[in-house]
Amino acid sequence: MNPRRRRQVVTTVFDGRTHHVALCRGERDGLPVFGWGEAPSTLLTRSQLREVGLRPNGQDPLALLVFRHVKPYARETVAELFSVERAAAKRPPVPGQLDRAMEARRTCVDCSEVQDYCVPTSTRQCWACFEGEHAGRVEVAA
Ligand SMILES: [Zn+2]
Known part of the structure; x- marks a missing residue:
């Protein structure tokens, strides 16, 4: 095995509409763990959902996002990923x-x-x- 390649395993994530086959970095608490930019595009963190006016809507997280802050300590952060398909609008109807x-x-x-x-x-x-x-x-x- 090429030691320069990060260890990755194949996982499937169902976002409520589509089954995504993706490479993840293993599992934590039974959830697939993705690096920054590696998760299926329909999975967003709580704050990413908020940015587009959505909220998790009571759903359980489907995966975890692990990334390091560039500043100040480069500490590892784990964020829960939720499905956009199952999210609800935060704002009242237009x-x-x-x-x-x-x-x-x-x-x-x-x-x-x-x-x-x-x-x-x-x-x-x-x-x-x-x-x-x-x-x-x-x-x-x-
Ligand atoms: Zn009438």
């Missing part, structure tokens, strides 16, 4: 998404008109359509 969802809740299933109030989830009808449909019955009951 306004456009929210508007569309609200518009759907204000749209009557009968006349397809967007009302200025949320239509009842039981009927999904605006009051005008609801009353029109039930007027006959109300008169009979009265």
Whole structure:
């Protein structure tokens, strides 16, 4: 074996969507250990997730990232790696998404008109359509 080559073993990591076959540096606590820049691109540390507006979302770490800080002590650091696929957005939904969802809740299933109030989830009808449909019955009951 070439002594200049770092000892590496083949591992598979499932990120929730894709099985990645990658070379790692062994295992620690049952998790594959990657060097800096060696982990599959869909695995990010907690702080890397934060940088792109995501959070781990309660998932268990899939792997470990081992690297050395350049300054000040060159000490070894171990960071947990999480799947981007299983991460959740840290920020609330963008306004456009929210508007569309609200518009759907204000749209009557009968006349397809967007009302200025949320239509009842039981009927999904605006009051005008609801009353029109039930007027006959109300008169009979009265
Ligand atoms: Zn209506």
